[in-house]
Amino acid sequence: MHELSTELGRFIGGGISLDQLRAVFRDYLAQHHDQREPISRWLRTTVEEGRLSATIWLSLRDLFDDPPAALSLTAAVAAPRTAERVQQTKTQAAIAGSTAHATQLASAHATQLASVARIERRKSAQPAPNDGEPLRPGMIVRERFVLVEQLGSGGMGEVFKARDLRREEAHDRQPFIALKVLNKEVSNHPDSFMALQREARRAGTLAHPNVVTVYDFDRDGARIYMTMEYLEGRGLDTYLREECSSGLALEKAWPIIRGVALALEYGHQKRIVHSDLKPGNIFICNDGGVKVLDFGIARVINATDGKSEETLFDPGKRLRGLTPAYASLEMWNRESPDPRDDIYALACVTYELLSGKHPYDRLSAKTAVARKLAPQRVEALSRGQWEGLRKGLELRREQRSASVSHFIKPFAPQSTLRKYAVPAAVAAVLATAGALAVSARYYRSAVEDSTLQVLQCAEIPRPVVQQSEGAVA
Incomplete structure (x- = not known):
């Protein structure tokens, strides 16, 4: 049998x-x-x-x-x-x-x-795309995935909403998936398939309700693609910009903070450091759930400083990335990955949720150190809560909170006993915004950033993109 x-x-x-x-x-x-x-x-x-x-x-x-x-x-x-x-x-x-x-x-x-x-x-x-032909809705990939609409695009490739014919054949009520297709330059690199296969394998081990599910990794002709969970809702970056300009009360922000913290804690238990946590990599679903994308992206070197929230990639080394406003000082210094790198980014996101602004005015940690900047206190927090947040925002690793659980402890309601309760308060916060559409910006982050373990693999150069002086790729 x-x-x-x-x-x-x-x-x-x-x-x-x-x-x-x-x-x-x-x-x-x-x-x-x-x-x-x-x-x-x-x-x-x-x-x-x-x-x-x-x-x-x-x-x-x-x-x-x-x-x-x-x-x-x-x-x-x-x-x-x-x-x-x-x-x-x-x-x-x-x-x-x-x-x-x-x-x-x-x-x-x-x-x-x-x-x-x-x-x-x-x-x-459905037409099957040729290797050199641009993908468009209506085409079918691997004789299985019918492209429905483009959700986002970036320097690394494109992400589409796709209908899985196998799921339809099995009468699955949720036949849609997100399909990420890497662009020609990355796909043609001789070691890219091996590198990204390892990325998908590592991502597949992260089975957690607050981590986006990666289903599979394969190629169709010369194209390399990855299938992952299709989400409906919007990215936290969009939510902060549209609904949170003056900050949220802690009781409303707590379910989001907690959902992200649980995802990071789970990754750390698996010895995986996210390394590029930011609002664009956090997704709030229509049902109130919180999902984190992109564990394990490596460090950038020789990158210019700036205030952009886009991930920077070094074209001369392995496919690496960080986001200036959320990268720890140690990441800029090319030190080994550490859970406290994620804690710094989580603290920045928490500060934004509670105040509506970045603790260091979107400047990088190394610029904040050079200018001896310090975050302003969030007045709505108690003394203990502010001390906990300030400790997470410490610019030097040895002074930062030692673990995710230690960082979020001051914010947790006294009655919070169950780690995996459904964050219904998130849904209540989002209800005022009405029906939420899929965030194309979020899926653009999926294209730019979802390269989990490429730091362990081959040197895959980024495609050359023309840009103005000082612009962030």
Whole structure:
């Protein structure tokens, strides 16, 4: 039965077709007649527990009849023959002596075949992009992902909302994913595939409700792409700009602070330092959830200072990045990654949420040190809360809060006992803004910044972009 479970997983993941899955089951049952009932019971139980689509069970159920009724996926796609195949199924079941079962079986297969036929027709109708052709909505990637709309673009590539045909085939209620496609210059680098595969693998280990889920990593011709969770809501950068110009009360900001803190703490437990936390990498979902994107981006060197919130990349070294306004002094000094780098960025974000402005006027940590700047106190905070925030904002690592939990402790309500409670207060804050659209800016950050472990891999130069003197890439 393990063999069947493995092949079933391959089918759900798009590794084999329905015809191939049915052939595996048919051959196995032919060799193990005594296993028909246990396997049938196992499949039905899996469906009842919600771990398997009922559609898949319906497409296999006739194989457990005696004799099994075989249907061809290829014949199903040929529309003129679909009705004939359904009629054949009815006749075979009637000969077996079960007219009622024949009608039910034929109806189920007709529904399944019609669904598969629709998907196959969509595939054939969608143009497959050539390697050098710009991607656009309506194209299909890897014969599976139909591009719906562009969500964002940047120097590293593009992110699209895409419809996953495999999910549609399995009648998944959420068929949409976010598909990130790297541009030609990055994709063509000889070591980029290996580097970004490691990024995706590391990202896949971060299974946490406050971390954006990365599904898969692959290539389609010369194009390298990654699929990830599709979110609806908006980036925290947009929220700060539009709704938080004068700051939030702590009780309203706390669920956001807490959600980000839980994501960082989880990454630190996995020995992963985010290294580029900023409002553009924090996403507030329509349901009130808080998600963090892009763990593990490496450091930049030889970058100009500035106030921009865009990530800088060094074209001469490995694909590295930081955001000046949120990067710790040690990151600028090219020191080894440390959880306290993330704590500095979290403290900056917390200060912005509570005051509506950056603690150092969006200047970098090294500029703040050179000018001997200090953040102004947030008057709404108690003495203990302000001391906790100030300690997180310390410009030198040895003086900064030692851990995420230590940093957020002064802000936590006394009644907060459960770490993973749903942050309903976030939804209440966002309700005043009405229906929220997907943040294209957020997905642009996904393109620019989501290169988790490239610092461990090959030197991948950034594409040359013409820009004015002093501008930030």
